[in-house]
Amino acid sequence: xxxxxxxxxxxxxxxxxxxxxxxxxxxxxxxxxxxxxxxxxxxxxxxxxxxxxxxxxxxxxxxxxxxxxxxxxxxxxxxxxxxxxxxxxxxxxxxxxxxxxxxxxxxxxxxxxxxxxxxxxxxxxxxxxxxxxxxxxxxxxxxxxxxxxxxxxxxxxxxxxxxxxxxxxxxxxxxxxxxxxxxxxxxxxxxxxxxxxxxxxxxxxxxxxxxxxxxxxxxxxxxxxxxxxxxxxxxxxxxxxxxxxxxxxxxxxxxxxxxxxxxxxxxxxxxxxxxxxxxxxxxxxxxxxxxxxxxxxxxxxxxxxxxxxxxxxxxxxxxxxxxxxxxxxxxxxxxxxxxxxxxxxxxxxxxxxxxxxxxxxxxxxxxxxxxxxxxxxxxxxxxxxxxxxxxxxxxxxxxxxxxxxxxxxxxxx
Amino acid sequence: xxxxxxxxxxxxxxxxxxxxxxxxxxxxxxxxxxxxxxxxxxxxxxxxxxxxxxxxxxxxxxxxxxxxxxxxxxxxxxxxxxxxxxxxxxxxxxxxxxxxxxxxxxxxxxxxxx
Ligand SMILES: Cc1cc2nc3c(=O)[nH]c(=O)nc-3n(C[C@H](O)[C@H](O)[C@H](O)COP(=O)(O)OP(=O)(O)OC[C@H]3O[C@@H](n4cnc5c(N)ncnc54)[C@H](O)[C@@H]3O)c2cc1C
Ligand code: SF4
Numbered sequence: 001x002x003x004x005x006x007x008x009x010x011x012x013x014x015x016x017x018x019x020x021x022x023x024x025x026x027x028x029x030x031x032x033x034x035x036x037x038x039x040x041x042x043x044x045x046x047x048x049x050x051x052x053x054x055x056x057x058x059x060x061x062x063x064x065x066x067x068x069x070x071x072x073x074x075x076x077x078x079x080x081x082x083x084x085x086x087x088x089x090x091x092x093x094x095x096x097x098x099x100x101x102x103x104x105x106x107x108x109x110x111x112x113x114x115x116x117x118x119x120x121x122x123x124x125x126x127x128x129x130x131x132x133x134x135x136x137x138x139x140x141x142x143x144x145x146x147x148x149x150x151x152x153x154x155x156x157x158x159x160x161x162x163x164x165x166x167x168x169x170x171x172x173x174x175x176x177x178x179x180x181x182x183x184x185x186x187x188x189x190x191x192x193x194x195x196x197x198x199x200x201x202x203x204x205x206x207x208x209x210x211x212x213x214x215x216x217x218x219x220x221x222x223x224x225x226x227x228x229x230x231x232x233x234x235x236x237x238x239x240x241x242x243x244x245x246x247x248x249x250x251x252x253x254x255x256x257x258x259x260x261x262x263x264x265x266x267x268x269x270x271x272x273x274x275x276x277x278x279x280x281x282x283x284x285x286x287x288x289x290x291x292x293x294x295x296x297x298x299x300x301x302x303x304x305x306x307x308x309x310x311x312x313x314x315x316x317x318x319x320x321x322x323x324x325x326x327x328x329x330x331x332x333x334x335x336x337x338x339x340x341x342x343x344x345x346x347x348x349x350x351x352x353x354x355x356x357x358x359x360x361x362x363x364x365x366x367x368x369x370x371x372x373x374x375x376x377x378x379x380x381x382x383x384x385x386x387x388x389x390x391x392x393x394x395x396x397x398x399x400x401x402x403x404x405x406x407x408x409x410x411x412x413x
Numbered sequence: 414x415x416x417x418x419x420x421x422x423x424x425x426x427x428x429x430x431x432x433x434x435x436x437x438x439x440x441x442x443x444x445x446x447x448x449x450x451x452x453x454x455x456x457x458x459x460x461x462x463x464x465x466x467x468x469x470x471x472x473x474x475x476x477x478x479x480x481x482x483x484x485x486x487x488x489x490x491x492x493x494x495x496x497x498x499x500x501x502x503x504x505x506x507x508x509x510x511x512x513x514x515x516x517x518x519x520x521x522x523x524x525x526x527x
Binding site: 035036045046047060061062143146147169172173191192194195196383 | 417418420425442459460461462463464466471472473474476478485488489492506524525526
């Protein structure tokens, strides 16, 4: 029987395992289906990681390397090539590894399976089904880990960070990136990526546009892009034709929660992740979740911080028993898409509670308001907010104590 | 006059840089924007990340990056230069894989152990 089993050895799992160890747990195992630790960071060879955590601008693999070394210096057991097939509410974990199918048991579990990319099926583009249509992350893996280029003339659908990063990467490697097409009136990625990845190479960004037709028999030969109205319907007469052999989809990430659902853990339809408390505990006692499996992060630094809390809470659960008492519900109000956490333990929460969320549209000078009914509890000022950038506020726990439900909303100042 | 977006923080201020007036920057909310705007027009630089070939390792490509930013205009030449590099495992995270890239004085380092 393990004290803690961590499912997924990406940055979230590594940070959780490490901090649980630091808190005194010794019997910890990390289960990873890949041949190596580090998760998605292994293919994110660009820089821009670690500005908060290490005060340095590292590449993805370098950031992973730091955590892999930290974990290797502990007695945490790592099992690679190990796919977790199922977990049960009583914390049995069924795994398939080179040594076969087996069941292990743990007193606590951290879920850190990350997320996967939305594919063409999930967004349904009309037209033929030629080869040459990839998710941006798949193309990234081919290029950065295997040295293979997805194609020569490229259009990118979606302005998420992965697509932007790939626009630059493929341009530098000799491909011609013709356009980045985004259906929303604003970009889904970080501004710095628009500048460094598109503007630097004169790649046009078409906002409020989408791909309306894909052509080609065996290989992609071309596609049509059209402007869309407020209801995202193509506007006739705005057709643009692109002659290209590759379409990269950067249309969002979906938390990978088959295991979570299978265990009967309560899910939040807004995040597609589990409902979590401020200590990252899910609806099952002793099962915690952190990182992209809970909600999609843009910065790995926040993944590490959140996951460290999950690891500490798992250690606390094993060493000191479950958290008692009721909780305060956190709701999303005007212009806010979701919040993480969704629940805060009334009596045991730390003094400062990190709350993450995304706004639903672009804001200039604005305010984030924490309220309950007509009572304003705390107000935070922001010069700028956008859906592409996760917001982070720190609420003082003592200000919340008297309330049952608090609402996080945003408005122009 | 050139317009650009400051990338130093998420606010993304729209800057205007006046080349004829000693690269004076307007539109910035803070000092960092003025520094960025000036550098961006006088000597824009970027950190380059790419991969180089490696033999005898679990993967065939080693991710690398320039230790510091290099002039933006040299990015494509730098990629060509790095195509000539061929490593043999083991190489450690932080090892220099190419010194003084294109005479910039900046080294290229390995981004992981392989
Ligand atoms: C392309 C891209 C670019 C990014 N750019 C930046 C950036 O510039 N700066 C920045 O700070 N952040 C960036 N991020 C974000 C950051 O990399 C992620 O937020 C972070 O990697 C999430 O960590 P994670 O551990 O939650 O998930 P992951 O890294 O996805 O790790 C999850 C792990 O779980 C394993 N797993 C899943 N299911 C199972 C199972 N059933 N059994 C066993 N193992 C399993 C997976 O194999 C994987 O190793 C980027 C992300 C992407 C995808
Ligand atoms: S000028 Fe200052 S406030 Fe504006 S984007 Fe640049 S760093 Fe941010």
